[in-house]
Amino acid sequence: MRERDKGLVLVVDDEPSVRDALAQILADEGYRTLTAASGEEGVAMAAEQQPDAVFLDVWLPGMDGIEALQLLRERGVDAPVIMISGHGTIETAVKATKLGAYDFIEKPVALERVLLVTSNALRQARLERRNRALRAQLRREAEFIGSSAAVERLRAELSGAVDGAPVLLYGEKGTGRRLAARWLALHGPKADGPFLDVQVSALPRERLIRALFGEPGSGSRAVGRIAHADEGTLYLENGDTLPPAVQSSLAAGLRTGLFPVPGSRRSVRSEPLVILSLLEPPEGLVERGGLSGELLALFRHTIEIPPLRRRIDDLPALAERFLHELCNEYAREPLSLSEEALAKLLEYDWPGNVRELKRVIERLVLLAPGPQIGVADLPAVVVRGRAGREAEDRALLEVERRWTARQLEEADGSVAKAAERLGIDEETFRRRLRRLGLEPDG
Numbered sequence: 001m002r003e004r005d006k007g008l009v010l011v012v013d014d015e016p017s018v019r020d021a022l023a024q025i026l027a028d029e030g031y032r033t034l035t036a037a038s039g040e041e042g043v044a045m046a047a048e049q050q051p052d053a054v055f056l057d058v059w060l061p062g063m064d065g066i067e068a069l070q071l072l073r074e075r076g077v078d079a080p081v082i083m084i085s086g087h088g089t090i091e092t093a094v095k096a097t098k099l100g101a102y103d104f105i106e107k108p109v110a111l112e113r114v115l116l117v118t119s120n121a122l123r124q125a126r127l128e129r130r131n132r133a134l135r136a137q138l139r140r141e142a143e144f145i146g147s148s149a150a151v152e153r154l155r156a157e158l159s160g161a162v163d164g165a166p167v168l169l170y171g172e173k174g175t176g177r178r179l180a181a182r183w184l185a186l187h188g189p190k191a192d193g194p195f196l197d198v199q200v201s202a203l204p205r206e207r208l209i210r211a212l213f214g215e216p217g218s219g220s221r222a223v224g225r226i227a228h229a230d231e232g233t234l235y236l237e238n239g240d241t242l243p244p245a246v247q248s249s250l251a252a253g254l255r256t257g258l259f260p261v262p263g264s265r266r267s268v269r270s271e272p273l274v275i276l277s278l279l280e281p282p283e284g285l286v287e288r289g290g291l292s293g294e295l296l297a298l299f300r301h302t303i304e305i306p307p308l309r310r311r312i313d314d315l316p317a318l319a320e321r322f323l324h325e326l327c328n329e330y331a332r333e334p335l336s337l338s339e340e341a342l343a344k345l346l347e348y349d350w351p352g353n354v355r356e357l358k359r360v361i362e363r364l365v366l367l368a369p370g371p372q373i374g375v376a377d378l379p380a381v382v383v384r385g386r387a388g389r390e391a392e393d394r395a396l397l398e399v400e401r402r403w404t405a406r407q408l409e410e411a412d413g414s415v416a417k418a419a420e421r422l423g424i425d426e427e428t429f430r431r432r433l434r435r436l437g438l439e440p441d442g
Contacts, residue, residue: 034051084104168276231272241428360379408438
């Protein structure tokens with residue numbers, strides 16, 4: 001029984017015996033084949049048929065194999081090319097490799113070698129195609145939607161920061177700092193490496209150090225995110241609470257490529273693209289002692305991600321995109337916003353920024369009867385606007401204040417004990433107490 005079709009392979013060789021033998025070997029293994037007797041014929045056939053792999057003789061009459069290989073690449077044929085020759089030289093092999101040849105085999109060709117090289121070449125080609133498609137999809141998903149002046153300026157700043165140097169992003173929650181980090185990673189020189197993130201504010205000091213630098217000892221389980229992100233991207237999200245010892249190690253690592261592990265004699269060698277995101281402008285953090293000026297100076301690029309209220313002209317395009325995506329996700333018929341509903345969305349000041357807008361649109365997709373969304377379908381907080389939101393904020397703040405006061409009371413007034421029970425850093429808990437007006441004396 002004939003095996004299933006494994007792909008289309010073009011064989012270009014001026015010797016009929018070699019050409020026919022190769023084609024027969026491949027056909028017997030389930031490959032479809034094309035043959036050509038000259039470089040000119042092979043290039044034309046490849047450009048038209050777009051084979052999955054090409055066997056190309058180096059020594060051809062007229063246009064030789066090296067010239068043909070170069071022309072294949074110029075014409076957009078990205079199939080793996082295996083060069084074949086009866087008397088190859090190192091110089092020829094080097095030239096072919098520089099032009100992107102996948103492999104180089106000599107005549108007389110061995111059946112096992114032909115089949116192994118073909119199988120490996122097609123497997124790698126499929127993997128590269130999937131990777132290109134995935135990267136293209138990620139790039140589309142990492143684009144900022146809109147055409148406002150604020151977004152155009154942001155795009156220009158991001159485009160100017162793809163040189164591999166450290167980048168500091170700052171902006172309110174929900175503005176798209178992670179989206180910007182993804183964009184930088186996908187368009188920079190380390191796009192092929194991993195993208196690893198660490199939620200700085202979510203981890204107590206010791207767990208943060210282990211997450212970044214790893215555990216004492218050896219082995220893959222002991223390796224932290226910094227080592228794993230080598231030649232990739234390390235994204236430190238909400239870095240406003242980075243402990244001083246971690247800041248010092250980061251600064252040393254950004255200068256030398258060696259990241260000292262706090263409290264240890266060990267260092268981690270790694271060269272990732274480091275992206276740090278903050279919730280506020282870095283200058284204010286430096287003034288209050290929350291961010292080291294030494295560390296800040298090592299970030300060549302500092303970019304603000306604007307809040308939605310400063311790019312409100314983008315809201316219609318954002319809402320339309322979210323409606324389209326979420327209707328598809330939830331298998332709903334297409335929905336649209338009435339002019340009155342859109343006007344209410346434009347009047348609202350969006351404290352949660354783009355993330356809040358997406359949540360509102362998702363709620364509408366799930367609950368609105370459709371097909372057109374009216375004012376009556378919108379959440380009350382959006383319809384009431386700022387006054388309604390401020391009233392809700394005050395109520396939520398009072399709930400948070402009472403809950404936090406109870407945690408402190410149950411810890412006998414000890415900030416350290418309360419923080420430990422909650423599983424958060426003591427300084428993080430103190431900041432919450434100050435914000436709520438609850439910090440104990442002394």
